[in-house]
Structures are given as C-alpha cells and as structure tokens.
Amino acid sequence: MNRAAVEQLLDRWINDPAFRQELRADPEAAVRRTGTGLDDTEWAALRQVDWSLPDEELQSRVSKAV
C-alpha cells in the first residue's frame, strides 16, 4: 500500500483549509485534482471516509469492539 500518498493527503487536509472544503464536498474529485496515485483499495477507503465528520464525533467512534 502506498502510505506516502496517504500521508500527503492527510498533510494537505490538515494544512490547507480550501482542500479540506473540497474534500468534504467531493472527495474523489478533490483527490483526483491533486494527482495523487491511489490503488483500488485506497480509493474504496477514501470513498467510505466521512470527511465532514468533526473530530469529536470521530473520536467517539473509536471502538475496541474487535
């Protein structure tokens, strides 16, 4: 798996408010515009992530169910 690409995306998400907005509105288009190379599994994960979820809500979803 291409962890460098994932790190780049997350860095941009943290540091670039405009990218954050784009990602919330249309994750696939936002990532394609960056030219980041993701494999099929990473694209599937990207589509599943709710980018509009606030940190507090995300934290409440951390589970030890497994």
Added chain:
Amino acid sequence: MLATFPGTDPEAVFTQAAELVTGLAASEAQRGLLLTALAGLKRQARADEALIYARLPLLVHVGCGCRVEAAMPLAAATTLLFLGIDILDDLADGDLPEHWQARRPAEINLAAATLLAALPQAILATLPVPASRLAAMQRTLALGLLAMSAGQQQDLALAGSTAPDPRMVEDSVVAKSGEEVAMFAKLSAQFAGAEPAVAAAYADYGRALGAGGQLASDCHDIFQAEVSNDLANGSRTLPIALHLQKLGGRERREFLALLDEARLGEAARQEVRRRLRAAGQLRHCALIVEIYHQTALKALALAGPQEPAAQGLKVLVAKISFFAK
C-alpha cells in the same frame, strides 16, 4: 447480527474449550491452572465484542460449505491460542487481570506456554482429516506463531523509541495481530478442505481484519480509554509514530518529554491526546484502518464464502471501521 448469528455462540466454544482442556490436562494442578485462565477470558469477554478467536473459525468453516458443529474443536483451539497470546501480552505489559492474583508469574508464564505450544497441537491432531491436511494445518500453526513472535519482538524494540518509523509500527502490527487472525482463518479454511488459493484469500481477510482491528484498538487506548496502557508503558503506537515523524528539533524533544510524563500523569496524557487529535493523527489512523477494512472485503470477495456466513464475515470486519457503523 453477530450476537444472533446461527451457530456462532461463543458460549458453546468456551464450553468446548473447557471440555478439551479438562480431557487433555496431564495433572489436576495443570487442569486447574488452565481452567483458571479460560474462565478469566470468558469473564472479560464483553457482549458487544466480536470475539474473533471464537467466531471467525466458525464463520469461515460455514462459509466453505461445512457444518458449524464440526468446527467447534478448532474454534476451541484458536480460543486457547488467543488466550496464551493474551496472557503473554498481559505479562509483558505488567497488566495481569485479577484472576491471576493467587498465582506466581512463573506459573502464569507456564500457562501461556502450555496454551500456545501443547493444547492447540493436541486438539488439531484429533480432527477427522487426512494426514496431509493435518500436516498442512500444523505447518500453518507453526509458521503463524513464528511470524507473531517476530512481530512481538519488533514491537518490544519500538517501545520508548525516540524516532519510531510509522511503517515499522504498522509492519509489527501486521506481523503480530494480523498474522494471528490470518492463522485462525487459514486453519479453518484448510480444515474445511478449501483449495490453497481460497485458504490464502481467507488468510488475507484475517490478516487485514487483525491488523486493522489492532490499529483501531490502539486508537481506542489513546483517544478513548479511561486508562491508557500504551501511554503508561511507553508504547509507540501508530498515532504517536505518525506525530513524531512530523516533528523536528525542539518540538520533538518537547513531545518526547511529554510522552515520558504521560507514563505517570493524567494531565500529560490529556495533553498528548489533544495534540495528536489537533495534528490530525486520529483521522490519519481512521483512514489507514479503513484501508484495512477495504482490503479485507476485497480478500473476502476472492474467498467467495457462502451465505449466510459471507454476511457474518462482512459484519465482523465492519466492526473495525470508523465509518461503517
């Protein structure tokens, strides 16, 4: 879904495990020691937990078109394996549950060794399969334990590190927790007589489930748990490794000092949690866990389990995801 999934009642697996331990133990004292360990695991099992060690072998076996009852001894063996690994983890972390209070560490260590190195092998040897299949299963067990041992060694080397490489951290999680669940899934597929490619796909599913589940559990320890064992033990789990990687010079030294303080103080733990969240490490880990979730689903599609086990296996892996609730 999991609680009511037909035939995957963990209670029945615990009962089977207790019967096998009772029958195989070489002395009354050994029987008492091993049943204490098993009763402790059963008490700790929460109703909402997936209990992968008990359910996964049953689901895979049914997914391969076999009867769930036939897989009960195997599920008991994987439960005992999990128990042995869990005891070793607790010993390494200095975090032994109450039921061990009356036992010495050497005796607890002996229980773990017996659970890992004797009982599962003895149980596998009783399964009604051809000798070649049994040999393949014993090999899967031995290679799985070897891989996990290497992963644990890697994990121990990372503790307290000032510059843990996030990829090494992830690799150690895959080697330890991923290989454990991969072994459970592959053993069950092999027992069912699955073709090697199908057994390998189930192993891939298990590996992603185990690794993603452990990464999610590591996030729970730092971000949600009342007591963070990982911060107390100086463990370098993924959120910490990702954060340290971004820091340089004075910032890094300050954060390392904060991690040292967090081994003892709650205020420092709260500050670690706040900084990691502000830096986006929770979201980063959530995305990585989601990649494991999707990897598992892809492997499952290749394995092609029959219904209703296929749905059960999807529900099982959805439990690791932050977004599939």
